[in-house]
Amino acid sequence: MERGLFKPKSRVFIGYLALPVLWYVFVVVMPLILALRYSLYDWSGGPRMRFVGLSNYAELIKDTDFWLSFKNNVIITLLCIVGQIGIAFVLAALMTTRVLKFKEFHRTVIFLPVVLSAVVIGFIWTLMYNQQIGILNWVLRAIGLESLIKPWLDDPKIVIYSVSVPLIWQYIGFYLVILMASLQSIPKEIFEAAEIDGADGFKRTIYIILPLLADTLKVSVMLCIAGNMKVFDHIYVMTGGGPGKSSMVMAQYAYNNSFIMFKLGYGSTISVGILILSLAIILLSRKLMGGRTQ
Amino acid sequence: MKSSRLIKRILAIIVIFGLVLSLAACKKKAAEQPQQSSQNKNIEEKITLTFTHMFTNDGSAISDGFYNALNEYKKAHPNVTIKQEALSHDTYETKIKTLAAGGELPDVFVIKGSMVDPFYNNGQIAPLNDALDSDMAWKNSFVEGAFDDFKRGDKILGIPIQVQPTSLIFYNREIFKEAGINEFPKDWNEFKDAVKKLKAKGYIPITAGNKGKWLVESCILSTLGDRFTGTDWFVSVRDRKGAKFTDPEFVNALRAIDELVKMKAFNSDINSLDNNQQRTLYYNKKAAMFFEGGWAISLVTNEAPKDVLDATELAIIPPVPGGKGLPNTVSGGAGWAFQINAKLDGSKKNAALALLKALSSDAYSRPMLEKGGFPATKVTNYDESKLSTLAKKYQQLAKNIKYVPVYDVQLSPGVIEVMNSGLQDMIIGTITPEKLAQKIQQEYEREASK
Numbered sequence: 055m056e057r058g059l060f061k062p063k064s065r066v067f068i069g070y071l072a073l074p075v076l077w078y079v080f081v082v083v084m085p086l087i088l089a090l091r092y093s094l095y096d097w098s099g100g101p102r103m104r105f106v107g108l109s110n111y112a113e114l115i116k117d118t119d120f121w122l123s124f125k126n127n128v129i130i131t132l133l134c135i136v137g138q139i140g141i142a143f144v145l146a147a148l149m150t151t152r153v154l155k156f157k158e159f160h161r162t163v164i165f166l167p168v169v170l171s172a173v174v175i176g177f178i179w180t181l182m183y184n185q186q187i188g189i190l191n192w193v194l195r196a197i198g199l200e201s202l203i204k205p206w207l208d209d210p211k212i213v214i215y216s217v218s219v220p221l222i223w224q225y226i227g228f229y230l231v232i233l234m235a236s237l238q239s240i241p242k243e244i245f246e247a248a249e250i251d252g253a254d255g256f257k258r259t260i261y262i263i264l265p266l267l268a269d270t271l272k273v274s275v276m277l278c279i280a281g282n283m284k285v286f287d288h289i290y291v292m293t294g295g296g297p298g299k300s301s302m303v304m305a306q307y308a309y310n311n312s313f314i315m316f317k318l319g320y321g322s323t324i325s326v327g328i329l330i331l332s333l334a335i336i337l338l339s340r341k342l343m344g345g346r347t348q
Numbered sequence: 349m350k351s352s353r354l355i356k357r358i359l360a361i362i363v364i365f366g367l368v369l370s371l372a373a374c375k376k377k378a379a380e381q382p383q384q385s386s387q388n389k390n391i392e393e394k395i396t397l398t399f400t401h402m403f404t405n406d407g408s409a410i411s412d413g414f415y416n417a418l419n420e421y422k423k424a425h426p427n428v429t430i431k432q433e434a435l436s437h438d439t440y441e442t443k444i445k446t447l448a449a450g451g452e453l454p455d456v457f458v459i460k461g462s463m464v465d466p467f468y469n470n471g472q473i474a475p476l477n478d479a480l481d482s483d484m485a486w487k488n489s490f491v492e493g494a495f496d497d498f499k500r501g502d503k504i505l506g507i508p509i510q511v512q513p514t515s516l517i518f519y520n521r522e523i524f525k526e527a528g529i530n531e532f533p534k535d536w537n538e539f540k541d542a543v544k545k546l547k548a549k550g551y552i553p554i555t556a557g558n559k560g561k562w563l564v565e566s567c568i569l570s571t572l573g574d575r576f577t578g579t580d581w582f583v584s585v586r587d588r589k590g591a592k593f594t595d596p597e598f599v600n601a602l603r604a605i606d607e608l609v610k611m612k613a614f615n616s617d618i619n620s621l622d623n624n625q626q627r628t629l630y631y632n633k634k635a636a637m638f639f640e641g642g643w644a645i646s647l648v649t650n651e652a653p654k655d656v657l658d659a660t661e662l663a664i665i666p667p668v669p670g671g672k673g674l675p676n677t678v679s680g681g682a683g684w685a686f687q688i689n690a691k692l693d694g695s696k697k698n699a700a701l702a703l704l705k706a707l708s709s710d711a712y713s714r715p716m717l718e719k720g721g722f723p724a725t726k727v728t729n730y731d732e733s734k735l736s737t738l739a740k741k742y743q744q745l746a747k748n749i750k751y752v753p754v755y756d757v758q759l760s761p762g763v764i765e766v767m768n769s770g771l772q773d774m775i776i777g778t779i780t781p782e783k784l785a786q787k788i789q790q791e792y793e794r795e796a797s798k
Contacts, residue, residue, distance in 0.1 A: 295769070
């Protein structure tokens with residue numbers, strides 16, 4: 055009886071978990087298995103399927119467009135790790151100081167974009183980048199920096215950076231909340247002691263906050279990699295992978311193959327490829343960061 | 349012991365759940381039963397057709413005709429309930445492909461010419477020859493070439509929703525005059541001169557919005573390519589009879605576009621504007637002309653400022669020196685067609701076929717034509733005074749026009765995707781016309797080898 059108060063019986067656990075687990079199996083595991091199966095077929099949708107074994111995978115390995123989109127994914131991921139987590143960290147550190155006023159307000163404003171739909175954000179930023187009516191060029195013109203004006207979403211050399219900016223902007227709030235939560239669990243005494251010892255501002259950030267947040271930062275980096283390996287909707291709305299293939303990402307490439315070129319078999323192969331590559335990169339990053347420290 | 353009790357409980361829950369569901373189903377059936385017996389007395393049974401389409405009630409020419417015909421059909425067939433789902437054009441395309449992939453196509457729907465092959469090969473649509481042949485008056489009411497995009501051999505795999513050009517040049521007569529061009533260029537070299545003159549006057553010669561990737565191919569290359577290659581080349585490519593995308597004629601067509609790009613004939617943000625945004629520059633008198641299909645006629649009529657509208661004239665791409673194509677052709681055709689699910693049979697199929705018939709009747713075509721649309725059937729008794737000025741100008745031009753195929757309607761989706769994104773690549777200068785032609789040819793051969 056007493057034991058039951060603290061630890062419910064296992065059947066209660068199973069009972070509560072059954073539905074979500076079933077749901078998870080249905081929406082995540084099943085599609086995954088189906089994708090694995092489809093990736094072995096030449097399939098244009100519909101009842102006619104032709105088994106081709108691993109030849110889709112052989113094609114994927116030789117597919118330069120796929121590797122180009124993988125490269126773009128990696129660029130976006132790196133930019134987002136630096137941009138999202140970096141900026142969120144700086145902001146979180148600022149939030150612990152007394153210099154910053156209206157912290158509630160700032161937190162809300164920074165978090166707001168997180169809850170907006172990616173499609174809306176993509177659309178808004180397309181308008182902002184617009185050459186004729188976009189606010190970005192208008193601002194540049196107004197402050198006399200006309201020479202910096204570029205066709206932001208048309209130049210293949212910069213388009214990948216242009217599409218990363220809204221992505222970074224949107225999710226700063228997300229990482230800010232994670233880091234803030236972790237910061238608040240640091241005992242106040244440590245900061246007070248640091249202040250007495252004369253460690254303020256920059257020093258405090260480097261010697262106290264950074265090491266204490268290391269684990270949270272690692273988790274954030276992993277979340278960031280996982281999120282950006284499958285980035286799709288922003289790119290879809292802003293450029294559709296264009297111009298040409300210069301802002302193509304893997305998910306967009308899978309979508310194009312499946313639903314524009316009617317190659318659902320190959321599209322599934324690409325999604326399996328995305329899965330493998332993301333897992334590989336996450337494992338690699340864990341190795342690089344030294345895994346769990348405890 | 350514990351676990352077996354647990355399993356029993358789970359089983360019990362499942363059984364109860366199943367019972368409840370089947371009870372509900374029984375109830376429904378029981379409710380339907382008497383209705384059905386009374387229907388048998390009335391001969392006409394109740395039929396429900398699902399209909400997914402892309403005609404949002406937006407007051408465009410085609411949607412006016414569509415809803416007019418649909419209402420008449422509903423009046424004539426009170427026993428048929430139509431469950432509609434109306435989506436915008438781009439969303440519709442994605443949705444119908446997804447439904448097809450899942451094998452869940454609605455009873456009646458709209459398909460694009462390029463979807464015919466995958467759908468037909470998967471047994472999701474069937475030829476409509478029998479239905480058309482049993483009603484010759486219906487079959488003969490269509491304009492010449494209306495079925496071209498949906499014919500595979502003798503099989504007709506769709507009832508065209510409209511037949512329209514995809515490549516017209518809308519130009520501002522006043523701006524042309526200002527640049528010293530009093531007449532629309534008679535051949536391609538004159539056209540390039542005109543571009544230079546317009547450029548010198550500070551205008552954007554051609555405004556274009558190729559974000560959707562299809563505009564340059566559908567509205568420019570399909571016709572320009574025909575000027576260079578002639579239609580026989582295209583037919584040979586389509587039917588895989590020997591012609592290649594690397595043939596010099598086709599490469600020359602790509603070069604011609606490349607040349608325009610290098611002359612800076614287009615606005616610099618061509619790949620980030622869509623076809624609706626491209627016209628803004630024209631309306632603001634910053635650009636002298638743009639290339640778009642027949643659908644733009646009613647759009648320009650509704651949207652353009654009055655002075656721009658009055659100065660707007662229509663033309664087609666002029667002949668190119670040494671080209672093999674005829675000078676009076678324009679890429680065009682039906683593009684989209686109505687089709688029914690191959691699974692339908694019996695009275696449900698008849699009701700669906702009757703719906704297709706209604707959607708190519710006068711009730712469909714007349715309101716469309718009068719609003720400046722392009723019905724696929726011959727319309728005789730329409731009110732000419734209802735036509736807009738621009739539509740009248742088009743009727744004049746159309747007298748001499750012959751349609752040639754639009755690339756993206758008749759070639760396979762894979763080849764088109766490579767061509768369309770390749771054109772974007774070429775416009776931003778990351779690929780040469782020769783390389784692009786090779787890339788298209790590669791995809792084309794890869795598909796043949798499968």
